[in-house]
Amino acid sequence: MSVADFTTTLPRLTSAPKTAPRGELTLSNIHKNFNGSLAKALSDVSLTVKSGEFVVVVGPSGCGKSTLLNVAAGMIKPDSGKAMLDGRPISAPGPDRAMVFQDHGLFPWLTAEQNIAFGLKMANVHKSERRDRVAAALQMVHLSQSAGKLVHELSGGMRQRVAIARALVMDPAVLLMDEPFAALDAQTRTLLHEQLQSIWCQTHKTILFVTHSVGEAVRLADRIVILHAHPGRIRREVKVTLPHPRDFDSPDITQMVHLVRREIEDEVNRVNAQMAGDYWKPETADDLGSHSVNLGDGI
C-alpha cells in the first residue's frame, strides 16, 4: 500500500464525500468534574470537528484541553454530554480514534517496525498486508532506515514519528494528538510540523490536536479553539484561512500568532487574578487591573 492508496481511500477535504462522512467528531455539552477539584475541568463544551478538518485546541495549563481529547478518545467518561464519532457514541478507546501521546507511549520491548505493526496485529490483519502497510507508514514518516531499531535507540523526534506512524497505519477515522511535540527541541519540532502538515495534505485525516503553543496551533490548524480554565469552557474559535501547505516564516502566520496570543494572555491574566484572589481580595475592578502582572505566564 502506497501513500497514494492512503489518500484515495479517504474523503478529500475539498470534495464533498458521496458516501456517509467518515471522521466527523461531535462533542456536545460535555461536563467533567474530577473528584476533589472545585472548578469543573470541562463545563458545557461543545465542539464538532468536520471530516478532514484539522482542529487545534489551545489554552493555558489546566484548562481541560487534555481532558477534552481523552473524552474523544474514550479514555475518560464525561459526567454528562455526548461524544460521537460519525453518529456512533464513543464509549471506549479504540483504533478508529488513534492517539499520539506526549510521551509517545511506544512499547520499549518492540522495534519501531513492531510498534507500528502492533495495532494491525491486534486487528488480525494478515501478515503480508501488515508488512506492506507498515512499510508504507514507515515511509510516510521517513523512517524506513530505522525500522529495526528499538525505541531507546531512536531520538525523541524519531520516537514521535514512529508514534504518528503507529496511529496512521490503523487508518483511523480521527487522529487525536495530545501535545505530541511539547517535549522536543525547537528545530525538531519545526521539522515535525512540516512532516505532519505534508502527511495531513496527503491523507486529509480528521485531526484534533491539543497544545499550549500558539505558534504550533497557527502553523497547523484550520480552526483554533481557545479554551478557558476554571471552569474549562470554549472561549473563542479562530479560523485560520491561510492555505496549506504553509510557509511557517510568513508574516501572516506571525501576525496570526500575535492575535491569538493576545486572546490567551487575557485569559491567563483572568485566571491568575482569580487564583491570587485566594490570598488577596480585590476591592474594585481597578484594583484588580493594577495587580494583574505576569503577562503570558503559563503559556
Next chain:
Amino acid sequence: MIWVLILLTWEMAYRFIGWKPWIFPAPSHLLDAFLGLLNFPTAFGDPIHRGWPRAAMEGIRLHAWYLSPLIHAPLVSGIRLLGGFALSITLGATLGLAMWRWIELDKFLGPLFLGMQTLPSVCWVPLAILAFGINERGVLFVLVMGSFFAVAISLRDGLRAIPPLYQRAGLMLGARGWRLYRYVLLPASLPALASSLRQGFSFAWRSLMGAEFVFIAVPNHGLGYLLEQGRNVSDVAQVIAVMIVMVLLGILADRLIFAPLQRRISLRFGLTVE
C-alpha cells in the same frame, strides 16, 4: 592477587603463631575438608613431613569422587530447589498478579505478605515438622513459605511501576481483554518479573539451606546436612568449607542465570546502556 595474599598471611599465621585448627582452621585445612568431601583425603594442614600431604588411610574405603558427598549434596539441594522454586514462583506470581489486579485483595494480603516476608524462613520449620513430619514435603514447605511472599511482593511492586501509558496505548490500538495482558502487560512486566525471580531465588536458596540444616533425618542429604554433620563431629574446617560452597553456588546461579537474564531485558528496554 589480594586473595592470594590474604590466604598466605592466614596460612602463615597458623604455621608460625600457632592458631588452633579446631577453632580457626587455616586455608590448608579447608582444602583438606574440600578434598575429603570429594573422597580425596589429604593432609595439607599437617606439619610438613615426609609423605606430606598424603593422609593416613588405614581401614578407610572410599567411593569414587562422583559418589562423594560434595557432588551428591548439591545435586540433592539443586533438585529440591528446582521443584520448590518452581512452586514458589507459580504461587507467588499468581498472588502477586492478583494483588496488583484487585486492590481489595491487596489491602487484605499486602500487609500480611510484607510481614511474612520478614519472618525468617527457619521459623517455618516447627510448623512444617508438625504438619508434614520430617520428610521431603516438610523441606519443600519451608522453601516455598520462605520465598513465595517475596516473589509476590516484588512482582506486585514491579507491575505497579509499569507506566499507565502502555495500557492506554494498548487499549487505543485495540488490545482488549486477555490480549492486553498477553501483548502489553506481560512484556511490560518483564523487568519486574526478572527482578522478582532473582529476589525469589535468593530467598529460596536461603530457606532451603536452613531447612536442610534442621531436617537432617530426611533420607536425602543436601548441603545443609553436610553443614550439620560437620558441626556434629566438631569439624570446623568442614563447616566453613560447606559454607563457602553454599556462597559460591549462590553466586554461580546468580551470575549464570539471573544476572544475564536481567541484563538482557534491561538492554532491550533501554534501562541500561551497554
